[in-house]
Structure formats: structure tokens, C-alpha cells
Amino acid sequence: MKIPQGFRFSAAQAGFKHQGRYDLAAIVSDRPAIAAGVFTTNKFQAAPVLQCKALLAKSDTMRGFLANSGQANACTGEQGMENCRESLTMAAQALNLEADTLLPASTGVIGAHFDMDKWRNAMPELGRNLPTGTPEDAARAIMTTDTMPKIAEAGFQLDGGEVRLLGLCKGAGMISPNMATMLGFICCDANISAEAWQIMLRDCANLSFNRVTVDGDTSTNDCVLALANGASGVAIESEDDYMLLRKHLLEVMEELAYKIVMDAEGGTKVAFIEVAGARTDEDAELVARAVGNSPLVKTALFGCDPNWGRIVAAAGRSGANFRAEAMVLKIGGVLVFRNGTPEPGNMDDLLAPIMNERDIVISIRLGTGPGSAMLLASDLSRDYVSINADYRS
Template sequence: MLSIPKGFKFSCINAGFKYINRNDLTLILSETPAAGAGVFTKNKFQAAPVTVCKETLSNSSYVRGALINAGQANACTGAEGITDCKKTLELVAKGLNLKSSDLLPASTGVIGPRFDMDKWELAAPRLVETLGEADPVQAAKAIMTTDKFPKLAWGSVKSENGSAQILGMCKGAGMICPDMATMLGFIICDAEVDPVWWQETLKRCVDKSFNCITVDGDTSTNDSVMAFANGASNYKTDSPETRDALEAALLDVCQSLSYMIVQDAEGGTKVMSIKVSGARSDDDAKLIARAVGNSPLVKTALFGEDPNWGRIVAAAGRSGAEFNPDMLTLRFGKITVFKEGKPVEGDMDALLDPIMRKQDIEIIIDLGDGDGTARLMASDLTNEYISINADYRS
């Protein structure tokens, strides 16, 4: 059963930014100041909301929530885009009797166009008036673009002093290869946390989840993951045990959401779990995992349910990682197809046919040359992906 952390409210309305007959503007608000944390895109073209978020969090460790719009990214809009972004925060904050810096902005959609501020002027009062009337599922739906389903995950932790709830939602199906891409994630929690620890913990969890997925190798201008902890429960992170437990719960939520993004990949039909071990370093292992996961040839073979292992070893070979090709071993699940630099004998197509028909396919690469490891989840590449993105602006 979905559990909502204490002290948080939601509001969703249809502001008409792009979509017809669906909500596209969302407010997530804590009733009290919350420790805020954020991890953002490394794309050099950083959208206005990313710039404003980073500025806000650099000046204050506590905020009240997030203002999220779908349909327009407010990216590559120059100084005017920054002004527009700050104005949207002012419009909503005024109705809540808050400072504009109490809210973190997030946007997703088409890059380039500026906001229609007349629509924002009309939308802000309605958003404030309906605060508390929406639920997390409605909020998760309102932040979607090409997503096919809303993505939510939740968990809880207990200590001798009490318990805490954690709830996360995200959107993303295409432009996904986060490096911290139209990926947005929002996590709320009612534990009492130290803001510095909360920021460091979010970064660690993002590195093990959202930064370990790819759909198409594209990192967006707007990628953001934000986390808010308001201390409304009795759970305090005042010991290594309580901190470790909350971090484990946060990681579980982030990894569950990450899987849903790959599962919902634009046009996707498969989830490829790539595990690389035996590398000379973790960085080398990551290079190989990303080369395989982003390879159009590997991804299209996956879509065609073709166990074309040659494309996988070729991707590893061009990844830039240092390794001895005569020591590489490749498995699909438990079936070894390539060992120590040469193919394993047998009717591999017949053996692998049942595996390739599944939605979830495990690719295991062992380089036999060190302790470096990496994991990555990737989607396949289909005709529908091309259709979706060819027609995205029409």
C-alpha cells in the first residue's frame, strides 16, 4: 500500500502549456521547512530551472517543495528564461505566503520556446487553491511527457524512536542517459536529517541508480533529482545505524524508479541488465557497460530477440577500456557464449531462444583482469522509438 510521508501536500492542474485534457503543472509542498538536496545534469546547456535550483540550494539548506511543469523545458532560453523561471516561483510563492526561494523549479518538454507567462498568471492561483486535493499518483501523472505510466516507489524505516516514510516519483522514457535525459525525480521523506548528509546521501544513491541506466545515450538539459526531508516523523538520523537504514531505503526507492524508466523506454520492449566484472578499474568497467548499453547494434539485436554476441564483444572492444580480449568471457544469464577470447561450441541460438523472449535479459561480462565492476540497465531500440521522436514536436 502506498504510504505518504507526513507533512506533505500535492496540487495538480491543467495549465494548458502543451497538453489538452490532462494536468501539466504540479506542486509538492512540505508544511514545514525541509532539508533540500539536488543532483543535476552535467550537460553544459543547463536549463533555467536547473540553474535556479543550484543557486537556491547553494544559499539555503532548507526549502519547502518543488514546482514542476510539463510541456516546456525552459532550456536554451537565455537570461529571459531565468527571469521567467523566477517569476513562476514568485507567482506561486505569493499565494502560499512564502518566499520564491522556498520552492525549487523543474521543467520538462521541448527545448527552446519561452514560457507563456499569461498562462502562468492564470494557473498560479488555481494551483494554490487546490493544494491538498491531489495525491501522489496524480502528481506522478502530471509530470509525464512521453511516459506510458506514472512511476512511483516507496518504503519505510524503523528505529526504537519511531518510523519514517519515503516516497519517490519520476518521469522519463526517452533522452535517458543521466550523468549527474528528460529525466526528473522527486523524493519526499519525513525523517529528520542533517542537510549536508542528506545531499551526500542523495548523490551516492543517484550514482547507484539513475546514473546506471540508459535508453538512448542522450543526456538532457533538465535532468534533476531532488529530495526533501521535513522531520515530521519521530525518526532521527542520529546514529550510524539509523543513517544506514535510511540510505538503504532511499537507494531502494531510486533503483526501483530507475528500473521503471528503462521498462518504460520510448518504444522499448526489453530491459537489459549489464554486469561487468574483472576490469582493471571501475571506470574501465563503466566504459564497457555504457558502450554495450548504448550500442544501436546491440539494442536492435535485443529488440529482434537475436543473441548476436558479436555485437556485444565488439562494443566492449571499442569502449576505450583497457583489457586483454583473450580473457573476456560473456554470458547471457547462466549460459556462456564466449569464453577467453573465443566462442563456445554448441547451438547457442537454440539455447538462448527462451532467454531472448523474456522482457528482462541479463548480460554478464567478465574481463578476468582485476577488481573493477559496473552495472547498467539499458533498453532495446525499436521502430516505435524512431516514430515517437520523429513526431515529438508535431
């Protein structure tokens, strides 16, 4: 794995919810780094989200991230804010940093206060592991119902040398980010302006993490945080440089977004929902989300049932402005519906091999307009219900 220059990783076992596993992580830049962030639009924003916003409003230069799983520190009032700030102070001392240069992120059960003794007891291990920790250690520490750590990397050459990108994220349930229960962290060793880095992160988040859904729920804690520390010595100066960095950042974030849906709680399918020909992008997105969040569509996917009528019905109730007779539906490239009527032939037999694949492309054309949208969606299985029924036990 090619790790961006100037970044170190650490993880510790704090026992916030489970024993014998990492649940506290730190990612540290050896030098001040340009910081950017995008955050949940949920009205109930967790203490770490509010603290990140406050820190970034004061400075666009940071030194690292501090993240924990097991406790979301959401809906915890002023005590939650105080606990968040105290955790940053303790971590900063263990990592030899200033507290206001660490961006916090938390995930877990909403409403639970931090056990500050557990934070205090974990700090020596967090500091001790910084010289030898790995990105996988940090990625494992932020997992909740995830079944695997989620990491993506990229590298490319500019005239000044190689630029490297590394991304980590967690997320398997309560997934329908609107930013900006996912957390994402990006490390980059390029030298880039704060304004350009923030714009790039937001644009790429809109095209990746904001284009996935597992269950239609937007968390209180969703955030994607990014640092660019310039340790490679390569400056992003020209428009071509910018576009090349943006291309690779988007690839990293798209790979992470796919891994979230692939690892959805109880999930067995990833539906690539492509909508085109809409009057506007907004209309296209309404259709994509209606289909991707439909329990009937999702359970049909789980059952490998080519019940295309559920897709048509979801599109029709989406609120998008289109003519019903103009809609064309393909599943896995097979034309199944147009002109308001199904195509002739035995669709069950034609679609059976497609429905048994893990990745399934659902293509919807609404007309001849310029609007389009794409969404990755999981199926809905019996295991999803079991996992979330027992989540707090």
C-alpha cells in the same frame, strides 16, 4: 500508499503543450525541510537547473518543488531565468509560501519560452487542489512521452518510530543521466543533517539514476531533488540509522530507475549489463556503456536476436584496457564466449527463451581485476524512431 508525514501534493492543467491533462505539479512540505539536489552536467543547463543551484547555494532549507511538463525552459537566456523566477513567485502566492523556498524543475521541448499567461491562469487550480491532490496527480503532471506515472515508496522502523520515503520521477527518452530527460523528486519525513542528506542523495543517484540509459543522451534539465522535513519526529543520528535510511532511499531510487528503462520510448526490453573483473571501475563502466548504448546491441535485443558478436564488438571498441582473450560473456546465465572463441552448441536455440523475456542479464567478465559496473539499458525499436521523429508535432 504510505505518504511521508507533512507533505501535500497538487496538480493543475495549464495547457503548456496538451489540453485536458495535468502538466503542472507542486509538492509542498508543511514545515521547512532539509533540501538536497543533484543536477545534469550538460553545459547547456536549463533555467530551472540554474535557479535550483542558486537557491540551494543560499539555503539548505526549502518548502517544496514546482514542476511542469511541456516546456523545458532550456537555452532561453536571461528571459528564461526571469520567467522561471516569475513562475515561482506566482506559485508561491497560490500555495502560501515564499518564492525562494520552492525548487523548480521543467521538462519538454528545448528552446521554447514559457507562456506566462498559461502559468498565471493555472495558479488558482494549483492552490485549490493542494488539500486533496495525490502523489499520482503530481507524477502524471510531469510526464512527457512516459506511458505511466512512476512512483516508489518505502518505510522502516527506528527506535523513535517509522520513517517513510516517497519518490516520483519522469523519463522515457533522452535518458542517460550524468549528474548528477529525467526529473526525480524524493520526500522523506526523517530528521537528518543537510550535509548527510546531500551526500546520501548523491551516492544513491550514482548507483541508480546514473546507471541507466535509453538512448545515450544526457538532458539539459536532468535533476533529482530531495526534501527531508523531520515530520515523523525520528532523528537520523547513529551510523546504523544513516545506513538504514540510505538502504531504503537507494531501493526507492533503483525502483524508479528501473521503471524509466522499462517505460523507455518504444522499449520492450530491459538489459541488466553487469561487468566484473576489470582493472578499474572506470574500465568496467566504459564497457557497460558501450554495450548499453550500442544501436546494434539494442536492435538485436528488440528483435530477440541472440547476436552475441555485437556485444563482444562493443566491448572491444569501448576504450577499456583489458585482454581480449580474457573476456567471458554470459547471457541469461548461459556461457556463450570465452578464450576468444564461442562456446560449442546451438546458441540460437539455447538463448531463444532468454531473449524473449523482458528482463535480460548480460554478464561480462574482463579478467581478474577489482573493477565492476552495472547499467540498465533499453532496446531500440521502430517506435522509438517514430516517437522522436514526431515529438514536436
